[in-house]
Amino acid sequence: MFQIKSKQKSFDELLIEIEGSISVENAAFVNDELTRILESQPLKNMELDLVGINYLDGSGIAVIRNFVRNSNMLRNTVTLSNVPAEAKRFLETKQCQINESTSILEGIDEPDFSEQVGQGLLVLKQSAYDIITFLGAVIEAFVTGFRRxxxxxxxxxxxxxxxxxxxxxxxxxxxxxxxxxxxxxxxxxxxxxxxxxxxxxxxxxxxxxxxxxxxxxxxxxxxxxxxxxxxxxxxxxxxxxxxxxxxxxxxxxxxxxxxxxxxxxxxxxxxxxxxxxxxxxxxxxxxxxxxxxxxxxxxxxxxxxxxxxxxxxxxxxxxxxxxxxxxxxxxxxxxxxxxxxxxxxxxxxxxxxxxxxxxxxxxxxxxxxxxxxxxxxx
Amino acid sequence: MAEKQSVSAISARNISAGYAEQIVIRDISFEIPKGEVFAIMGRSGCGKTTLFKVMVGLLKPLKGEIYYGASKMEPISENPQLGILRKLGVLFQGGALFSSMTIADNVALPLRQLTSLSKDVIKELVYLKLDLVGLSDSARKLPDELSGGMKKRAALARALALDPEILFFDEPSTGLDPLTSAELDQTILNINSSIRTTIVVITHELRSAFAIADRAILLDPVDKTVIAQGPPQELRDCSTDQRVRNFFQGHGG
Incomplete structure (x- = not known):
């Protein structure tokens, strides 16, 4: 389905070529493979060549973006070449760096202790208010109900x-x-x-x-x-x-x-x-x-x-x-x-x-x- | 002004409303004459439903007043105006039929609770109203057993039970196919022409607005207020306001 080849292009640059299709079925393997290359390579400059790609879906793009972000964290430079036209706007290097999508899946921040106590008190106040209003409404309803x-x-x-x-x-x-x-x-x-x-x-x-x-x-x-x-x-x-x-x-x-x-x-x-x-x-x-x-x-x-x-x-x-x-x-x-x-x-x-x-x-x-x-x- | 009040079925004066510090609509004023079909239009999230809730008294406006004829509408939660409510018929978005009662019981409920009519008269009335919306065969079914369009019609029969002077429709075409929704539009027109009921329709469907409305207001989600007012065809053809043109063209109207 896919093939990843890495070879030294010049004395300080590594060329990684991906061929075939990356889809949701094999994205995990591609990701592992790329991570392995990234971790095992001493070279700091990398070029990811997508020339052989014939199919790339959302997960494929995510894998490549992930690769770019990880290499940036290791202070490597990555250039992408021969990016398919349809994927271009998702894979611009600049965007991969700036976009911080890492925290979107983490839950909403827990408020700190004092904030939680405060919220709790507000809830208590609200529920006391609710109970009293409800009691009043019930009594009022009974009174009107009996009257007419x-x-x-x-x-x-x-x-x-x-x-x-x-x-x-x-x-x-x-x-x-x-x-x-x-x-x-x-x-x-x-x-x-x-x-x-x-x-x-x-x-x-x-x-x-x-x-x-x-x-x-x-x-x-x-x-x-x-x-x-x-x-x-x-x-x-x-x-x-x-x-x-x-x-x-x-x-x-x-x-x-x-x-x-x-x-x-x-x-x-x-x-x-x-x-x-x-x-x-x-x-x-x-x-x-x-x-x-x-x-x-x-x-x-x-x-x-x-x-x-x-x-x-x-x-x-x-x-x-x-x-x-x-x-x-x-x-x-x-x-x-x-x-x-x-x-x-x-x-x-x-x-x-x-x-x-x-x-x-x-x-x-x-x-x-x-x-x-x-x-x-x- | 005094003369105008006497002919207006509904007048909204400087209505602002919202939820918890967030203003959804502001400074909305309009007059609806008796017997008119009036559409409240706008994109999703522009506050149509909020305005509707304020008009029927389910939501307390932050500012402004609603008058029905000469009497002021107060929020139901604070001071229910039974005199006004009695004149209103409301068709909710999902129908809001009481799911534990049969269709006939749903229609009969307001009659039983709010009038002193005898059982036999109520039976006749329920039959009449169900016949009017074409549901006399389904009288003994539960709401769950009906299709979406039938539910809407059953809810319409209930809204018509007390022969209201003013009918509200909250997004009547939601979840209906174009044909059924056109049928519903026709029913709305029939009601309007046969008993001169004032009708307020909240909708984002241009087609139905063009088909039924005498006049419309257009709300804008950004400005949170009325950006255009007039007969819908006129708004479409003559408005120079870019937001109005976008609304009508965006829908391919």
């Missing part, structure tokens, strides 16, 4: 509720059953040592109803609904659908966000109740099989220790979690700018933000319930 309730028709509400609530039933059932069983297993090891087997019912029912049930349900919902809303609204943002709603005179917050918040806020306590029941049943199974506690004894003990206020505390939490999950999902969706990549980022961010906010809220509730233990007791 005739003007808003959530034709898709049942569908949204079904997707957020009913469709999540199977996974909530399975996971909470397992969670109850796991808790019971962990307890079994310790309780058996003291012969306090019956207290497995206390442990499972209280921790499921107060903590695990609401939290587990909320996490499942943030993965399903929160991420789903972020992706849905985000892609609507990308395809101008949100703009279309706006110019139709329909408030996207009122039309999209409010029904979702209500749907998730209502679905979350329902699912949590289901999770509570299934978790206690899971505990019962393990208690029956490995702790010799009969279901009757187990449920008797549950009845003794579990108060209605405990369940209501859990449901209150999950109601608040529901509002947060839908709100965060929608907020992240509205923040999407640009294309598909941004939708993916919004989805991830929705889930991460949900987990963070849920945990913090849970901690607040823990403190609240510690200081006001009589909440919800009748």
């Amino acid at each position: 309730s005739a003007s808003i028709k959530w034709d898709g509400f049942t569908r949204i509720f079904e997707k957020a609530g009913v469709d999540a039933v199977p996974i909530v059932v399975i996971l909470s059953l397992l969670m109850g069983a796991i808790l019971a297993f962990q307890a079994a090891i310790q309780l058996r040592k003291f012969g306090a087997n019956i207290f497995v019912a206390d442990l499972v029912s209280l921790s499921i109803c107060l903590e695990m049930g609401p939290l587990l349900t909320a996490l499942i919902m943030s993965g399903r609904s929160g991420a789903g809303y972020a992706a849905h609204i985000g892609s609507m943002q990308v395809s101008e659908e949100i703009d279309a709603l706006r110019v139709l005179g329909i408030d996207p917050v009122l039309y999209l966000v409010c029904p979702r918040i209500i749907a998730v806020a209502l679905a979350a306590p329902c699912l949590t109740l289901l999770a509570d029941v299934m978790g206690i049943i899971g505990g019962c199974l393990v208690a029956g099989f490995s702790l010799d506690v009969t279901p009757a004894t187990y449920f008797n003990q549950v009845k003794k220790v579990l108060e209605i206020s405990d369940v209501l505390k859990g449901l209150t939490k999950s109601f608040i979690f529901g509002i947060q999950i839908a709100g965060i999902g929608c907020l992240r969706g509205f923040q999407v700018r640009g294309g598909a990549e941004s939708v993916g980022a919004a989805t991830t961010s929705a889930v991460v933000t949900c987990i963070f906010v849920l945990t913090v809220t849970n901690a607040v509730f823990a403190v609240l319930f510690y200081y006001f233990p009589r909440i919800w007791s009748f």
Whole structure:
């Protein structure tokens, strides 16, 4: 395909002749060959003769330019001769020297530490601003929605509720059953040592109803609904659908966000109740099989220790979690700018933000319930 | 001036707009009389879409005002002017159909949300509008199942749902073959002549501008403002401005 011959032309000049075709298939070999010649030759003056070239594509030109630049770096002088007419404007020696294309493929310079901190703070400020504006918009939408309730028709509400609530039933059932069983297993090891087997019912029912049930349900919902809303609204943002709603005179917050918040806020306590029941049943199974506690004894003990206020505390939490999950999902969706990549980022961010906010809220509730233990007791 | 205001459907006064310190358009003023087909033309990147967004209230201008008749347009994000928005119909570049709803539901959405019409009347209206754009057979399809041209027509049906006084078209011919885009132009003309709707078309297609526009403004990406204003044929044939001539000749018009 190609041939490179080098010979000494005069006492201080080397002549390199390239023949054949240089294309993207063999450019790498040509490059290696030229580099080898360049590195092994003591002569400082070189002439690259392209007379035998019958085909030269973009990669061939790049190889020759690379050769010229490398020789310049070694302070060699290179002259090109018999350059094909079509390639002339790419291979003028002057251009090869001046053009610094070396850094174009390196990423954009990382800003230094202080700059990054500054940018981070600006992002923080912007997101705080976004959250507050969004909260305001949601509250405003709810207020207007209630005031002129005739003007808003959530034709898709049942569908949204079904997707957020009913469709999540199977996974909530399975996971909470397992969670109850796991808790019971962990307890079994310790309780058996003291012969306090019956207290497995206390442990499972209280921790499921107060903590695990609401939290587990909320996490499942943030993965399903929160991420789903972020992706849905985000892609609507990308395809101008949100703009279309706006110019139709329909408030996207009122039309999209409010029904979702209500749907998730209502679905979350329902699912949590289901999770509570299934978790206690899971505990019962393990208690029956490995702790010799009969279901009757187990449920008797549950009845003794579990108060209605405990369940209501859990449901209150999950109601608040529901509002947060839908709100965060929608907020992240509205923040999407640009294309598909941004939708993916919004989805991830929705889930991460949900987990963070849920945990913090849970901690607040823990403190609240510690200081006001009589909440919800009748 | 006062007399002029009463006949203008839209008047833009000294509009400057841009994003984050970068000015995209500056000092743009024009009047669009009722019933006119008005084209906003210019090369890519000259701020046509920015101007369009300012006009429909999606973007807050840095300076200047838009008036519809006697009422001032405010940015939707700050103070939505439902009275004005109700009179506007907008066809977005990609159609912007709601992808989770059928075509019929898309057209019905503004009717359901913004009017108190009964179900049966809405059904009739949706059928009428879809028939007008020739899509009555595809009413129960989802937007994804339609071709590009059909999507545009469906979006047009939705924009027409509330019988707007002013229709906006953002690059109606994007992604359409010449034949379909000529059909769309014809539809635009029909709407204009049958119900005297004022129509604003944002376009870089000379052919469609010549075919439909009564008057046009030409924006320039360097000057960022209006460099010519008038009937498109006149601009092409009589302008002495080199930038205007370049625009028309460069397109082989």
